[in-house]
Amino acid sequence: MTSAAGEPPTHNTPAALALGFLTGAVIGVSLTAFISGCVTERAPLIIVGLVLPAVYGFLFFLSTLPRRAREAAVVPRTALAVIESREVVGGKTSDVPVRFELSVVPDDAPAFRVEIRQDINLVELPDYRARGVVVVEYPPDRPWNTRIVKRPTPEWEERAVVARVDSVPGPAMKSDSPEGCAGGLLTLLGLLLGAAAVLLLFRADLFDSYEGENALSRRPSVSSSSSTTAVTSAMGTVTLGPGQSMLDEGELRKAVESLTQGANKPRALTVVVQDRLLTVVFAPIGVESAGFDPRSLPYDRVPGLVEEARTGVGSPQSWQLAADGVTGSLTLRVVVTGDGGTGTLEADGQGKVLRRSGS
Amino acid sequence: MGWDEFLVLWCAVWGAVALVGYGMSLAGVTKAQRTVRLTGRIERVREPRHGGSHKGGISVVVSYRDPASGQEVTVTNDGERGEMITVAWEGREIGVSHPRGRPHAYRFSNSPEEPGRGLFWPGFALFLVYVGLVVLVAVDQGWPWALIGFGGPWAVFAAAHLPGTIRAKHDRLARLAAMDTVQGRVVAVLKDVSVDQDDGHTWTTITPVVSFTTRAGTVVTAHCTSHLADPANSYGRDVTVHHTPADPADFTLDRAAQQRSEGQDVTFNVLVIVVLAATAVAGVVFL
Numbered sequence: 001m002t003s004a005a006g007e008p009p010t011h012n013t014p015a016a017l018a019l020g021f022l023t024g025a026v027i028g029v030s031l032t033a034f035i036s037g038c039v040t041e042r043a044p045l046i047i048v049g050l051v052l053p054a055v056y057g058f059l060f061f062l063s064t065l066p067r068r069a070r071e072a073a074v075v076p077r078t079a080l081a082v083i084e085s086r087e088v089v090g091g092k093t094s095d096v097p098v099r100f101e102l103s104v105v106p107d108d109a110p111a112f113r114v115e116i117r118q119d120i121n122l123v124e125l126p127d128y129r130a131r132g133v134v135v136v137e138y139p140p141d142r143p144w145n146t147r148i149v150k151r152p153t154p155e156w157e158e159r160a161v162v163a164r165v166d167s168v169p170g171p172a173m174k175s176d177s178p179e180g181c182a183g184g185l186l187t188l189l190g191l192l193l194g195a196a197a198v199l200l201l202f203r204a205d206l207f208d209s210y211e212g213e214n215a216l217s218r219r220p221s222v223s224s225s226s227s228t229t230a231v232t233s234a235m236g237t238v239t240l241g242p243g244q245s246m247l248d249e250g251e252l253r254k255a256v257e258s259l260t261q262g263a264n265k266p267r268a269l270t271v272v273v274q275d276r277l278l279t280v281v282f283a284p285i286g287v288e289s290a291g292f293d294p295r296s297l298p299y300d301r302v303p304g305l306v307e308e309a310r311t312g313v314g315s316p317q318s319w320q321l322a323a324d325g326v327t328g329s330l331t332l333r334v335v336v337t338g339d340g341g342t343g344t345l346e347a348d349g350q351g352k353v354l355r356r357s358g359s
Numbered sequence: 360m361g362w363d364e365f366l367v368l369w370c371a372v373w374g375a376v377a378l379v380g381y382g383m384s385l386a387g388v389t390k391a392q393r394t395v396r397l398t399g400r401i402e403r404v405r406e407p408r409h410g411g412s413h414k415g416g417i418s419v420v421v422s423y424r425d426p427a428s429g430q431e432v433t434v435t436n437d438g439e440r441g442e443m444i445t446v447a448w449e450g451r452e453i454g455v456s457h458p459r460g461r462p463h464a465y466r467f468s469n470s471p472e473e474p475g476r477g478l479f480w481p482g483f484a485l486f487l488v489y490v491g492l493v494v495l496v497a498v499d500q501g502w503p504w505a506l507i508g509f510g511g512p513w514a515v516f517a518a519a520h521l522p523g524t525i526r527a528k529h530d531r532l533a534r535l536a537a538m539d540t541v542q543g544r545v546v547a548v549l550k551d552v553s554v555d556q557d558d559g560h561t562w563t564t565i566t567p568v569v570s571f572t573t574r575a576g577t578v579v580t581a582h583c584t585s586h587l588a589d590p591a592n593s594y595g596r597d598v599t600v601h602h603t604p605a606d607p608a609d610f611t612l613d614r615a616a617q618q619r620s621e622g623q624d625v626t627f628n629v630l631v632i633v634v635l636a637a638t639a640v641a642g643v644v645f646l
Contacts, residue, residue: 093553
């Protein structure tokens with residue numbers, strides 16, 4: 001076989017492997033950044049997740065532009081070829097992939113032998129028998145990209161019918177060198193490393209939110225979807241986001257539970273609730289006798305108690321509920337301030353009003 | 360970087376892309392402007408083989424005059440060659456185009472085309488700027504602005520197209536009424552089977568091929584995918600074909616059904632206007 005062209009490309013060159021690794025890393029980084037950004041609600045991470053693959057794709061497009069332009073400028077050469085062998089390599093479809101070994105005999109260039117794969121329709125398969133003459137087309141600089149012309153021009157069609165084409169000796173060059181598993185493994189490695197890098201860089205944001213929601217943390221922590229939670233061994237606070245109120249149905253119970261979740265059920269000395277703020281002062285660990293279980297508060301009664309205390313204070317401006325259980329029996333005190341004065345109310349642990357006063 | 364900065368950057372980048380595109384169009388260097396557009400003529404129509412594939416369209420031999428050399432060039436629609444030729448007859452004029460200096464990369468279109476100015480991509484970049492601006496306003500001023508920003512302009516755009524759609528309907532009805540009626544025959548039924556790689560589901564596409572002769576004696580071969588009962592078993596069946604005398608590519612097997620369906624475009628256009636206008640009004644209400 002003689003040809004002016006170079007060798008067929010292989011999939012395992014260092015450049016191809018590096019590109020596979022880089023592609024894997026970009027996929028890993030962007031995917032993890034996007035998901036992490038959604039979890040932690042950080043816009044920059046989401047943006048990185050979206051922009052990085054776009055920029056990578058654009059750079060890849062730019063870098064391959066000269067090669068593609070060079071290849072597109074090459075005028076393909078048409079020639080006659082004889083089918084040395086033909087093998088259907090599978091397929092349940094009407095177009096089946098067929099492996100051909102061809103002896104290509106161009107008019108004005110050296111003949112060569114090539115092995116190609118091309119989809120052929122089942123109905124047309126009998127037209128491509130071994131020793132049959134076909135018309136082929138190939139780029140002169142890449143003869144391994146030879147393809148059979150299924151619809152030749154009348155001139156070439158007639159030539160194929162009458163021509164006698166001799167076989168070309170020697171090994172056939174292949175158009176599709178098998179891709180090794182090294183490339184796939186490197187891409188996977190790049191993907192995993194990219195994902196790990198993002199997780200490592202933003203581990204604080206990602207995992208702190210988890211701890212803040214699930215355990216009585218020993219250090220201050222912050223989580224936020226619509227509220228901010230801070231918990232230490234001595235006290236915990238929950239601040240709701242704008243537009244929310246502790247008087248909203250279930251909000252107060254949820255806030256208290258977010259502070260008291262965990263294996264050791266702490267007891268509270270004092271619970272103070274304002275419109276968007278909950279503060280719980282915990283009893284020292286190990287002290288079982290003092291304080292009360294903050295989850296035992298009559299949550300359902302709180303809006304009613306605030307409403308009752310509000311009567312006669314005009315347009316209300318702020319309210320506060322303090323639950324105090326240091327001395328044993330639990331007492332709830334509600335203070336509502338309005339433009340018409342201040343209303344106070346005292347209730348027992350079940351939310352039953354004991355005293356009420358207004359000024 | 361927050362959403363605001365990202366959206367401003369988005370608009371700036373696509374705005375720059377649009378400017379570059381319009382600049383290239385003015386300079387006459389867009390891909391469309393570097394495309395040589397010629398008129399080719401179908402010299403030979405090869406009859407499709409029964410049971411074969413519809414991919415690649417009807418096999419034709421086309422000739423055109425190369426303006427550079429002045430010679431007649433003969434080509435076929437082998438491989439990826441632009442628009443699929445689904446109606447063919449000897450002597451039919453079709454469009455042949457290729458990038459300047461690369462006649463081997465020729466492509467076909469069903470009708471000869473006027474040279475374009477390559478304004479599609481700059482226009483698309485401008486559309487992305489518009490989307491960015493609407494989202495920016497929605498993020499800053501409240502989500503109802505998204506409804507107003509997307510619903511309002513598109514409702515106006517759709518309303519502007521309504522007269523054209525109505526005119527097209529009337530033209531089409533007039534053409535249907537003036538159609539010639541001739542006898543044809545299903546000369547092949549093409550069958551393509553593909554398999555979904557994920558679930559192994561098999562898809563079969565049946566494409567009957569009809570051949571008919573016009574009153575002027577032109578033999579037309581055409582893919583016919585509608586208004587033919589039981590297409591899989593239609594091989595050899597005689598059919599009645601209605602076609603526009605001047606352009607046999609405009610044909611139908613069921614003129615009445617075609618006439619009934621002509622009103623659908625107008626209905627759809629009106630529906631789109633109503634939905635978009637309602638979206639914009641909802642946005643104003645929620646402000």
